[in-house]
Amino acid sequence: GENVEQHPSTLSVQEGDSAVIKCTYSDSASNYFPWYKQELGKGPQLIIDIRSNVGEKKDQRIAVTLNKTAKHFSLHITETQPEDSAVYFCAANQAAGNKLTFGGGTRVLVKP
């Protein structure tokens, strides 16, 4: 089955700096890669996603890049703000049923 590795597990940045989180996946059949933000006591909230036919996608301060050959994808947050502090999860789908396999999460702390 699919295996998703996520790094780093924790990330501390100064407000205004950029944050980058990287994930690798194992199943070459995966074609959908979402990123979720989870705040304490809440369910994961989708922040951006990318399909395998696209190499990069951007939404305001958030961007995701995908390298299908190397089987890795990354989340980039620019101009970080204190409200970006949360746990971020990457995920990859399995084509049959579209169930998601999640990475272990990255705890991001944005220091004011």
Added chain:
Amino acid sequence: DTGVSQNPRHKITKRGQNVTFRCDPISEHNRLYWYRQTLGQGPEFLTYFQNEAQLEKSRLLSDRFSAERPKGSFSTLEIQRTEQGDSAMYLCASSPKVATPQLSTDTQYFGPGTRLTVL
């Protein structure tokens, strides 16, 4: 609120008791997923439904677990004879049947979860 809702939000039970959780997906979403999340980990897939049909179950779903979606709308997850290892956040997600310019049928929208504590 038109998001995924889950009830109860918190459940504390004693070992050996049965518990049942409910998930109400976003209206007209035909796929419904259950995941389990333990502290400090990412969610792990348990099972999913397309309409009322349960199409896949993870090996994590032991015989003590059962899920239903009788009318293709809300779903229930029951755990019988709970064990301390069942303590976790149980998350429900749903996906739309029809894609729009803004929404993909791959997109899974999560509810707030039910936190289960087994004493």
